[in-house]
Amino acid sequence: MNxxxxxxxxxxxxxxxxxxxxxxxxxxxTLGLQEQLHDANRHYVEGSYDEAVAAYTRLIGQYGLSPExxxxxxxxxxxxxxxxSAVLHYLRGLRIDPGNDALEADLAKIREEIGLFDEPLxxxxxxxxxxxxxxxxxxxxxxxxxxxxxxxxxxxxxGSKAVVPLSLLLTAIICVCGVAAYRQHHNWNxxxxxxxxxxxxxxxxxxxxxxxxxxxxxVVYNEKKHDGYNYVHDTRGRSGWIPAPSLAPINTSSLTYxxxxxxx
Amino acid sequence: MTxxxxxxxxLLGISPNAPAQDxxxxxxxxxxxxxxxxxxxxxxxxxxxxxxxxxxxxEVENLLFHRxxxxxxxxxxxxxxxxxxxxxxxIEPLEPGNYTxxxxxxxxxxxxxxxxxxxxxxxxxxxxxxxxSNQEQPATSPTGLGTNEICFITIDGLPQKAYRGQILPxxxxxxxxxxxxxxxDTLPEIVGDGFVxxxxxxxxxxxxxxxxxxxxxxxxxxxxxxxxxxxENTLQIGIDATxxxxxxxxxxxxxxxxxxxGFFGRIEKKRISRKSKPHNVAxxxxxQQGRPADFSGAIGSFDFQVAATPQTVEVGEPVTLTxxxxxxxNFDRVSAPAxxxxxxxxxxxxxxxxxSKGSSYQGSKIFEQAIVAKNSSLNSIPALSFSYFDPERRExxxxxxxxxxxxxKAAAKPxxxxxxxxxxxxxxxxxxxxxxxxxxxxxATPSAPPAKLHLTATDFTRKIVPVYRRSWFxxxxxxxxxxxxxxxxxxxRRRFIATHRPFFSRKQLRKDMNTGFARLQQAMENNEExxxxxxxxxxxxxxxxxxxxxxxxxxxxxxxxxRLPEDSPLIQIFSTIERNAYCGADKxxxxxxxxxxxxxxxxxxxxxxx
Numbered sequence: 086m087n088x089x090x091x092x093x094x095x096x097x098x099x100x101x102x103x104x105x106x107x108x109x110x111x112x113x114x115t116l117g118l119q120e121q122l123h124d125a126n127r128h129y130v131e132g133s134y135d136e137a138v139a140a141y142t143r144l145i146g147q148y149g150l151s152p153e154x155x156x157x158x159x160x161x162x163x164x165x166x167x168x169x170s171a172v173l174h175y176l177r178g179l180r181i182d183p184g185n186d187a188l189e190a191d192l193a194k195i196r197e198e199i200g201l202f203d204e205p206l207x208x209x210x211x212x213x214x215x216x217x218x219x220x221x222x223x224x225x226x227x228x229x230x231x232x233x234x235x236x237x238x239x240x241x242x243x244g245s246k247a248v249v250p251l252s253l254l255l256t257a258i259i260c261v262c263g264v265a266a267y268r269q270h271h272n273w274n275x276x277x278x279x280x281x282x283x284x285x286x287x288x289x290x291x292x293x294x295x296x297x298x299x300x301x302x303x304v305v306y307n308e309k310k311h312d313g314y315n316y317v318h319d320t321r322g323r324s325g326w327i328p329a330p331s332l333a334p335i336n337t338s339s340l341t342y343x344x345x346x347x348x349x
Numbered sequence: 350m351t352x353x354x355x356x357x358x359x360l361l362g363i364s365p366n367a368p369a370q371d372x373x374x375x376x377x378x379x380x381x382x383x384x385x386x387x388x389x390x391x392x393x394x395x396x397x398x399x400x401x402x403x404x405x406x407x408e409v410e411n412l413l414f415h416r417x418x419x420x421x422x423x424x425x426x427x428x429x430x431x432x433x434x435x436x437x438x439x440i441e442p443l444e445p446g447n448y449t450x451x452x453x454x455x456x457x458x459x460x461x462x463x464x465x466x467x468x469x470x471x472x473x474x475x476x477x478x479x480x481x482s483n484q485e486q487p488a489t490s491p492t493g494l495g496t497n498e499i500c501f502i503t504i505d506g507l508p509q510k511a512y513r514g515q516i517l518p519x520x521x522x523x524x525x526x527x528x529x530x531x532x533x534d535t536l537p538e539i540v541g542d543g544f545v546x547x548x549x550x551x552x553x554x555x556x557x558x559x560x561x562x563x564x565x566x567x568x569x570x571x572x573x574x575x576x577x578x579x580x581e582n583t584l585q586i587g588i589d590a591t592x593x594x595x596x597x598x599x600x601x602x603x604x605x606x607x608x609x610x611g612f613f614g615r616i617e618k619k620r621i622s623r624k625s626k627p628h629n630v631a632x633x634x635x636x637q638q639g640r641p642a643d644f645s646g647a648i649g650s651f652d653f654q655v656a657a658t659p660q661t662v663e664v665g666e667p668v669t670l671t672x673x674x675x676x677x678x679n680f681d682r683v684s685a686p687a688x689x690x691x692x693x694x695x696x697x698x699x700x701x702x703x704x705s706k707g708s709s710y711q712g713s714k715i716f717e718q719a720i721v722a723k724n725s726s727l728n729s730i731p732a733l734s735f736s737y738f739d740p741e742r743r744e745x746x747x748x749x750x751x752x753x754x755x756x757x758k759a760a761a762k763p764x765x766x767x768x769x770x771x772x773x774x775x776x777x778x779x780x781x782x783x784x785x786x787x788x789x790x791x792x793a794t795p796s797a798p799p800a801k802l803h804l805t806a807t808d809f810t811r812k813i814v815p816v817y818r819r820s821w822f823x824x825x826x827x828x829x830x831x832x833x834x835x836x837x838x839x840x841x842r843r844r845f846i847a848t849h850r851p852f853f854s855r856k857q858l859r860k861d862m863n864t865g866f867a868r869l870q871q872a873m874e875n876n877e878e879x880x881x882x883x884x885x886x887x888x889x890x891x892x893x894x895x896x897x898x899x900x901x902x903x904x905x906x907x908x909x910x911x912r913l914p915e916d917s918p919l920i921q922i923f924s925t926i927e928r929n930a931y932c933g934a935d936k937x938x939x940x941x942x943x944x945x946x947x948x949x950x951x952x953x954x955x956x957x958x959x
Contacts, residue, residue, distance in 0.1 A: 148809055180813045200698055240839055270815075294681045338813070
C-alpha cells in the first residue's frame with residue numbers, strides 16, 4: 086500500500102473513532118429532562134431528600150447514567166444521611182467521569198464525615214491509583230496509536246533518528262499503562278457497604294459470630310456467594326460473610342434504576 | 350463363604366453331607382427381644398450337622414430381614430466329623446409393636462428343620478426416652494448389634510459449672526462402627542434451649558478410635574457453646590443420619606454368599622436419630638459486685654494493647670487509633686473501649702475485625718478508630734480501658750493502656766473551599782451561573798449536604814462498563830493493530846528485498862527488458878523510427894548499467910567501445926542510434942524490416958551480456 090495513503094486512512098479512522106468515543110448515548114428529549122431535573126433539584130433544595138432520591142432515580146432510569154445525575158443523587162443520599170449510598174453514587178459518577186473534581190471533593194468530604202480515612206499507601210500504589218482502569222487503558226491505547234503512527238512515518242522518512250527512541254518511549258508508556266490497568270482491574274469490580282451496622286460474619290448464617298464491623302461506605306470486593314450472603318474482603322485485608330442486601334456493586338446499568346433499585 | 354467351605358471339604362475328601370442325618374438340628378437366637386424402632390436386632394440361625402442348608406426366612410409385616418453373611422464350622426473329633434452352618438440376619442423394625450417371627454425352616458438334603466417362633470418387642474422413641482434406654486454408650490450385649498452400638502455421640506471438654514455468656518470450648522464426636530456405611534443428614538444440633546452452639550464446620554475431622562475393644566470411625570468438631578439460661582441446664586447433642594445397610598436378595602442359592610453379596614447386594618437406607626448422653630451444667634450469673642462501668646459482657650482471658658499512627662499531626666488531621674484485644678473468650682461481646690470525647694477530641698465510629706487463631710473464641714479483635722485533635726496544646730492520647738470477667742479468677746479485670754505521646758501542630762493550611770465542617774450548615778440557594786450552584790439552607794440541617802448541585806446533565810451512558818468492552822475502544826485497537834501489521838509487513842518486505850538484492854535486481858531487469866521490447870515492438874508496428882531508436886538506446890543502457898553497476902543515463906558509445914569487443918553488434922546499433930539522434934544530416938531512413946533486424950540483433954546481443 087502507498088505509504089501516504091495508508092497514513093491518511095489511519096488518521097481518518099482515528100479521528101472518526103475519537104469522534105465516536107466523544108458521543109456517548111443520549112436518550113430522551115432534552116426538554117423533558119430539564120423539567121424533571123428542575124423538579125428533582127427543587128426537592129433537594131427544599132430538603133425533601135427522599136423525594137429527590139426518587140426523582141433522580143427515575144431520571145437515571147429514563148435517560149441513563151450521567152455523572153451530574155449521579156452526583157446529585159449522591160448529594161440527596163448524603164442529605165438523607167444514607168452515607169453508604171452517597172459514597173456509592175459518587176463512585177459511580179467517578180467511573181463515568183474519572184477525575185471529576187466536584188465528585189472527588191464531595192466523596193472525600195462524605196468519607197471524612199463517616200470516619201473513612203485512607204491508609205497511607207506505598208509509592209507504587211499511589212502511582213497506580215492516580216488513575217482508574219479506564220484511564221490507564223485509554224493512555225495505553227493512545228500510546229499504541231502513536232507508536233503505530235511513528236512506525237508508519239518511518240516508512241516514509243527512513244533517515245529519521247528520532248524514531249527509535251520515540252518508539253522505545255511509547256512502548257515503555259504502553260507497558261506502564263498496561264501494568265497499572267491490570268492492577269486497577271481488581272478495584273474495578275468493587276462494591277460499597279450501603280447499610281449501617283454491617284457485621285462481618287464467620288459463616289453465611291444469621292446466627293454466625295461476628296468477626297468485625299464495616300462502616301457504611303466501605304469499598305469491599307466479592308469473593309463468593311452463598312444463600313443470600315456474600316464473602317467479601319476490604320482493602321485492609323478484613324474478610325467475612327455479609328448479607329447480600331448490605332452491599333451494592335459500583336458498576337451498574339440504568340436498568341437497575343428504572344426497576345427502582347438504585348442501591349443494587 | 351459356603352463356596353470356599355465346600356471347596357475345602359472336597360479337597361479334604363469329605364462329603365458336605367457326611368455327618369449323620371440324625372445329628373441335624375436348627376436353632377435361632379435374637380440379640381435382643383426388646384428394642385427401639387430406631388435400633389436393629391441381630392438374628393443368628395445355626396444348622397448343626399450340615400455343611401449347607403437352604404434357609405427360608407418368613408415374611409413378617411413391618412420387619413425387614415437383611416442378610417449379613419454365613420459362616421460354616423467343621424470339627425473332626427476322633428475321626429468323627431461334625432459341622433455347623435450359621436447365617437446372620439439384621440432385623441430392622443419399621444413400626445413399634447409386638448412381633449412374632451414364625452418358625453424359620455431350613456432344608457438339608459430333603460429334611461426340613463424348623464426353629465421355634467421368636468418374639469420381638471419394638472418400642473417407639475417416646476417409650477425408649479421414658480424408659481431411659483437411649484444410651485450414649487454402645488450396647489453391652491455380647492451378641493447385640495443395636496444401632497446404639499453402630500452409632501453414638503459424645504461431648505468432651507464440658508465443665509460442670511459456667512457463667513451465662515461464657516464461651517465453653519467442646520469437642521463433639523460421632524462414632525460409627527467400622528465397616529458401617531452411613532451418611533450424616535444433619536450437622537450436630539443442641540437439643541434443648543439452655544445453650545447456643547457455634548456454627549460447625551462442614552468439613553469435620555475424621556479419625557479412627559477403639560472403644561471397648563471395638564473399632565469406630567469418628568467424626569469430630571472442635572466447637573464452643575454459650576450458656577444462655579441461668580440454673581441447672583442439661584446439654585444434649587443430636588444428629589440425624591442414614592445407615593446404608595445391605596439389602597436382602599432372592600437369587601440363586603449358589604450366590605448366597607458374602608463373597609457375592611458385596612457385588613450383587615442392594616443397599617437399603619435406614620434413617621436414625623441419635624442423642625448424646627445428657628450433661629448437666631450449672632450456669633451462674635455474673636456477679637454484680639465489682640462490675641466496672643465499661644463492662645460490655647466480655648468473659649474470658651484477654652490482653653489489651655493500644656497504638657496510634659501518625660504520632661505527629663496538625664490540628665484537624667485524623668489519627669488512627671488501633672486497639673487490639675487478644676486472648677480467649679466471647680469475642681462477639683468484646684466491644685471497642687470508649688474514647689473520651691469532649692472539647693479536645695472528636696472521634697468517629699470504630700471499625701473492627703477479628704483475627705481467629707483456629708476458632709471463634711481464640712484470637713485477636715482489632716478496633717480501628719479515627720480521632721481528631723481539636724486543640725494544639727494536647728500532647729498525648731488519653732489512656733483507654735477495657736474490662737472483662739475472668740471465669741478462672743471469678744472476678745472482673747480492667748486492663749488500661751498508658752497515655753500515648755502525640756505531637757500536635759497548629760493547622761498550617763486552610764480548609765478546602767466548599768467543604769463544610771460536620772455539624773455546620775451550608776448556605777442553600779438556587780442560582781444558575783455556571784451549570785453548578787451553591788445550595789443555601791432553607792432549613793438548617795445537623796450535618797449539611799454537599800454544596801454542589803448540577804442543573805444540567807450530559808454524558809449519558811446506559812451501563813458502567815470497562816473501556817475495553819466499548820466498541821470504539823475495540824475498533825480503535827483493531828485499526829491500530831491492523832495498521833501496525835501492514836507497516837511491519839511493508840518494512841519486512843523492504844528488508845527482504847534489500848537482503849536479496851541480486852535476485853530482485855535480475856527479476857526487475859527481466860521485467861524492464863520485457864517492457865522495453867514490448868515498447869520496441871509497438872514502435873516497429875507504428876513505423877516510428879525515432880521512437881524505435883530511443884527505446885533501443887534505453888534498453889541497451891539499462892541492460893549494460895545493470896551489468897556494469899552504473900547509472901543507465903551515464904552510459905555512452907565511448908563506454909561501449911571501451912568495454913565491449915570491437916565486433917559487438919551493440920556498438921554498431923548504439924552508434925547508429927547516436928548518429929540518428931545527433932547527426933540529423935546523415936539520418937538513415939529505416940523500414941520495418943531493418944527495424945526488425947535491429948530488434949533481433951539487439952535481443953541476441955543482450956542475451957550474451959553476463
